[in-house]
Amino acid sequence: MxxxxxxxxxxxxxxxxxxxxxxxxxxxxxxxxxxxxxxxxxxxxxxxxxxxxxxxxxxxxxxxxxxxxxxxxxxxxxxxxxxxxxxxxxxxxxxxxxxxxxxxxxxxxxxxxxxxxxxPPELPENEKLRCAFVEFGCEDKFEDEPELQRHLEQYIHKHLNLLSQAYSKFTINSPSTSAIAQQANFWDPPSKNDTSVSSNHDNVNGLLKALYEKAVLLEQKTREQDIIIANMSEQISSLNLSMSKMHLRYCNGCYLWYFNDFKNKINAMRNDSRIMHYSPGFYTAANGYRLCIRLNLSPKDPNYIAILIHVMKTEHDNALDWPFSGRLTITLVHPLQPFHNIKETMMTRPELDAFKKPVQDMNPKGFGYTEFALIEELFSQGYVENNHLLIKVQAQPV
Amino acid sequence: MANIAAQRIRREFKEVIKSEEVAKCAIKVELLNDSYTELKGEITGPPDTAYEGGTFVLEIKVPETYPFNPPKVRFITKIWHPNISSVTGAICLDILKDQWAAAMTLRTVLLSLQALLSAAEPDDPQDAVVAKQFKENIEMFQMTARHWTNVYAGGPHVNKECDDKIKRLVDMGVEEHQARVALSSYNWDIERATEQLFS
CATH class of the missing domain: 3.30.40.10 (Zinc/RING finger domain, C3HC4 (zinc finger))
Incomplete structure (x- = not known):
């Protein structure tokens, strides 16, 4: 050939x-x-x-x-x-x-x-053959292939010059054609004067552009999903929180307090008599009084534990009758033998501050037994199982 | 343009491109437009002359009556020569005037100009100042022509003394080419050149 x-x-x-x-x-x-x-x-x-x-x-x-x-x-x-x-x-x-x-x-x-x-046919200007170096600035046009070949042979020097000029421009321009600039180009509308010469180039560009658009859409979608997931997990955790409080509200005034890590807490309280432990607040009814249990060492004799009940503030205090009056039963549950349970029942006394409508989150004064049980006995008689103590409080408003 | 003129230039153009002199890079012709009326010529300074190593660019305008009338040629590159104006580049050469013959071509014109560079005709001058220097002080003329070739035509001979004198005048606020013309015209006597420039 x-x-x-x-x-x-x-x-x-x-x-x-x-x-x-x-x-x-x-x-x-x-x-x-x-x-x-x-x-x-x-x-x-x-x-x-x-x-x-x-x-x-x-x-x-x-x-x-x-x-x-x-x-x-x-x-x-x-x-x-x-x-x-x-x-x-x-x-x-x-x-x-x-x-x-x-x-x-x-x-x-x-x-x-x-x-x-x-x-050679007199071709219209736009159908004439272009010099192969047209992109580098050679404007010559030809009627047919032999003419073009002759031109390419004759003007090697000129074409080399054009190439070297184009090369020097290329190296100067290259820093500005960064990836970001190229990305920005993909958003430009497609050029209107599509020429057959550059159609192949356009195809590749078109494909790249379509892929880039898709990638951007997917990225956007991913971001939206992330936000939705974050919102949902927030909702779930707040639901979990209110779920965990549910048993406090709907215990009907009968609350079981698992007091764990008993030995360490007792030791800590022995070292520092100011340490007191409070149970979460529980309700006597869904919209009833809210109480909590306090456990600390007896201030008079540190060999005893004190168990007291505190009245706590609720959002519906104004709908309740004050002072709180009712029967309170405190039971120290023996894990193995129910007949060893220490059960004490007491009636509220309306004259005590402990039962007045609370001003703070919790009434500072509590009501109960400052010497409820001897710590020594709790251990020796098996109330402490797996290092925890179970205290049951029943509160029945009257 | 008359058909014969364009046709002849087209044929001559091929002749020049194929000629031995182009192969040796001694002469060169380029088209400046499609109608063959304006061309750019280039000749190299002939060896063993003050112009050696320089490349001189020429403007060539082809009249409609070509080849019955000569092409109009002048130097674009500034040159120090008795038969070429140091200001306009106009050339005093008989074949470009009354001695033109229709059988002459661009190639012969360029070769004649190259010959003119090696054999000046000071008795038929275009630039009287240069011609006077040529006749009175040929060494001074050679040095000046070599310096101009170096500065304007890319010749190899740097003349530090000339450059220094020009720099002194430039430092005084004189435009460089003006300073070179003044110094060249007064045999590189800086006092006289200064006097002429500032009078």
């Missing part, structure tokens, strides 16, 4: 040489073309008649070759010998490469070319 191609090129250029440069004896030194209606000067030089006529219109004309004075009508003769020789010359049409087999007199070539059916 390539050898056939170079062959056509060689033919083309040899025809071209024939065409552009007639043998010097057949060439007019003025128009540099084949002698047309040749004349001979007295000094022995040949010219086209029309070229010589134009030249002789100058003042004091002389021969364009050797400066000999020439006089019109005296020193100029028709050269019929040369005219006959030229008319016997046959040359091939320059469109041979495109299939024209016409053999012509060199003088007729130009007239023939105007009507030659093999002449």
């Amino acid at each position: 390539s050898s056939a191609h170079s062959n056509t090129l060689a033919q083309e250029s040899s025809i071209n040489d024939n065409f552009s440069g007639p043998e010097s004896r057949f060439e007019c030194p003025i128009c540099l073309a084949w002698l047309r209606d040749p004349v001979l000067t007295s000094c022995g030089h040949r010219f086209c008649r029309s070229c010589m006529d134009s030249w002789l219109e100058r003042e004091n004309p002389s021969c364009p070759i050797d400066n000999t004075k020439l006089e019109k009508g005296v020193d100029i003769f028709p050269d019929n010998f040369t005219r006959r020789e030229i008319s016997q010359q046959k040359t091939k049409c320059p469109n041979l490469v495109r299939g024209c087999l016409e053999e012509l007199s060199p003088l007729d070539v130009e007239t023939h070319l105007l009507t030659c059916q093999y002449k």
